[in-house]
Amino acid sequence: MKTNEDKKHLKLLSYFPVLAAIAMIVAFLIIAINTITLIAVVSIVVSIICILAIQAGARAKRRQMKISFPPSEIPIEVEGKKKKGKAKKIAREREYATTTLPKYLTEQVMSLEETIVKNLERLGASQVYLSQVLEGEKTKHEIDIVFKKEDKTYLMEIKKRLLVPSDIENLSGIYQDIVCKNRDVQKVFLFTTGDVAESVRRIAMDSGINIVKPEDLKKSRTILEAHS
Amino acid sequence: MKPDHLWQGFMWTWNIHDLSLRCAIDSSITKAFRDLNYDVRTSDDYLSLLGGTFSEKPDMTHSFFGVNGYFAVCFKCAKEKRGLHIHMHASKPEAYKDIEKVERYVGNPALKIASLKNTISDLTWNHKLTILSVIFTLLGSILTLTVQLALPAPLLLIVQSTFTFAILLSIIYLVTVLLLMILRAYYASKLIRRF
Numbered sequence: 001m002k003t004n005e006d007k008k009h010l011k012l013l014s015y016f017p018v019l020a021a022i023a024m025i026v027a028f029l030i031i032a033i034n035t036i037t038l039i040a041v042v043s044i045v046v047s048i049i050c051i052l053a054i055q056a057g058a059r060a061k062r063r064q065m066k067i068s069f070p071p072s073e074i075p076i077e078v079e080g081k082k083k084k085g086k087a088k089k090i091a092r093e094r095e096y097a098t099t100t101l102p103k104y105l106t107e108q109v110m111s112l113e114e115t116i117v118k119n120l121e122r123l124g125a126s127q128v129y130l131s132q133v134l135e136g137e138k139t140k141h142e143i144d145i146v147f148k149k150e151d152k153t154y155l156m157e158i159k160k161r162l163l164v165p166s167d168i169e170n171l172s173g174i175y176q177d178i179v180c181k182n183r184d185v186q187k188v189f190l191f192t193t194g195d196v197a198e199s200v201r202r203i204a205m206d207s208g209i210n211i212v213k214p215e216d217l218k219k220s221r222t223i224l225e226a227h228s
Numbered sequence: 229m230k231p232d233h234l235w236q237g238f239m240w241t242w243n244i245h246d247l248s249l250r251c252a253i254d255s256s257i258t259k260a261f262r263d264l265n266y267d268v269r270t271s272d273d274y275l276s277l278l279g280g281t282f283s284e285k286p287d288m289t290h291s292f293f294g295v296n297g298y299f300a301v302c303f304k305c306a307k308e309k310r311g312l313h314i315h316m317h318a319s320k321p322e323a324y325k326d327i328e329k330v331e332r333y334v335g336n337p338a339l340k341i342a343s344l345k346n347t348i349s350d351l352t353w354n355h356k357l358t359i360l361s362v363i364f365t366l367l368g369s370i371l372t373l374t375v376q377l378a379l380p381a382p383l384l385l386i387v388q389s390t391f392t393f394a395i396l397l398s399i400i401y402l403v404t405v406l407l408l409m410i411l412r413a414y415y416a417s418k419l420i421r422r423f
Binding site for chain 1: 285287288301303304356359398
C-alpha cells in the first residue's frame with residue numbers, strides 16, 4: 001500500500017517533466033529570434049500532436065475490438081444483407097456492437113447458454129443438451145453443453161470471464177477422464193465471453209482444447225467445420 | 229457431505245485487471261501447490277469428494293489433492309461471487325499452513341508487480357510524460373551543444389542555466405521511471421520463473 005508520504009513524492013516527481021517543459025518553453029521564448037529554435041518549437045508541437053493522434057487512434061481501435069456477441073437472429077440478417085454492400089454491413093455491426101451487445105451482455109447474460117444453443121443449431125449441430133452429466137473413468141462430470149453432429153459428440157464449457165491457464169488444464173483433465181468411457185467424444189470447446197491471453201491460447205492449442213469466442217459463432221464457416 | 233471452507237487470502241487479486249498478471253498468478257498458484265507435493269486434479273474431483281449437490285455449479289478451475297487436505301480454485305460460487313478464492317477441505321491442521329505458504333509465495337511478487345505497474349502508470353501518465361520528457365531531453369541537448377546563441381551575456385547565462393535545469397529534471401525523471409520498470413521486470417521474472 002502506498003502511504004500518503006509516498007503519494008506526495010510521486011506527485012512531486014511527476015511534476016518534473018512539466019517543470020522541464022515550462023523551463024524549456026521559457027528558454028525557447030527568450031531565444032525566439034533564432035530560427036532553429038522556432039523549428040524546434042514547431043517540431044515539439046508536431047510531435048505532441050502526433051502522440052495525441054496515435055493515442056486517439058489506439059483508443060478507437062480498442063473500442064472497435066470490444067465486439068461482439070450475436071443474438072441468434074443477427075448473423076442471419078447480416079448474411080442476408082451481403083449483396084447490399086459492405087458499408088451497410090459494417091454500419092449494422094457497429095450498431096450491434098455499441099447498442100445491442102452491451103444490452104445483451106448486461107440484461108440477458110442469463111440466457112447465454114440458450115443463445116449458444118441456438119447458434120450451434122444454426123451451424124448444423126443436432127441433439128444439443130444443457131448441463132449434461134457424463135460418466136468419466138474416475139468421476140462424474142457436468143458439462144455445460146453437449147451436442148452431436150454427424151454421429152460425433154462435442155463438449156462445450158462456458159466461462160463468462162477471462163480465461164486462465166488452469167481452466168485449460170482442468171478441461172483437459174475432464175476430457176481425458178470422459179473420453180475413456182465415451183469414445184465418440186470428438187472435441188472439447190471452451191466458450192468464453194472474456195479476454196484470452198496469448199499464453200492461454202498456446203496452452204489450449206497444445207492440450208487440444210478449442211477456444212471459442214462469441215464472434216466465432218457468427219462466422220459463416222462454422223467452428224465445427226473448422227475443427228473437424 | 230464433507231465440510232468445505234473458504235480461504236479468502238486471494239482477495240487482493242480481485243482488483244487486478246491485467247490479463248497477463250492474472251494468468252501468471254493462476255499459474256503460480258498451481259506451481260506453488262505442486263511444489264508442496266499436491267496432486268493436480270479436476271474441479272469435478274473436488275466436488276465429488278465433498279459429495280452432495282450444488283444449487284449453483286461453482287465456477288472452478290482445477291483442484292489439488294494432498295496428504296494435508298484438498299483445495300480447489302474457484303472464481304464464483306453460491307458462497308462467494310466476487311472473485312478468486314480457494315475452497316478447502318482440511319484433513320490435517322497443516323493444510324492451513326500450506327495454503328498460507330501458497331498465498332505468500334504468489335502474493336509477494338504479484339502484489340509488488342501490481343503496485344509498480346500502478347506507480348509507473350501514475351507517474352508517467354501512461355508514458356505520455358516519458359515521451360515528452362525524452363523529446364525535451366534530446367532537443368535540449370542538441371540545442372545546448374550545437375546552437376551558438378547571439379544573446380547578451382546575462383541573458384545567455386539565464387538561457388543556458390534554464391536549459392541545463394530542464395535537461396537535468398528530465399534525466400532524473402527518466403532514470404527514476406527506468407529503475408521502476410527494471411524493478412517491475414525483476415519481480416515479473418520472479419513470478420514467471422515459478423511456472
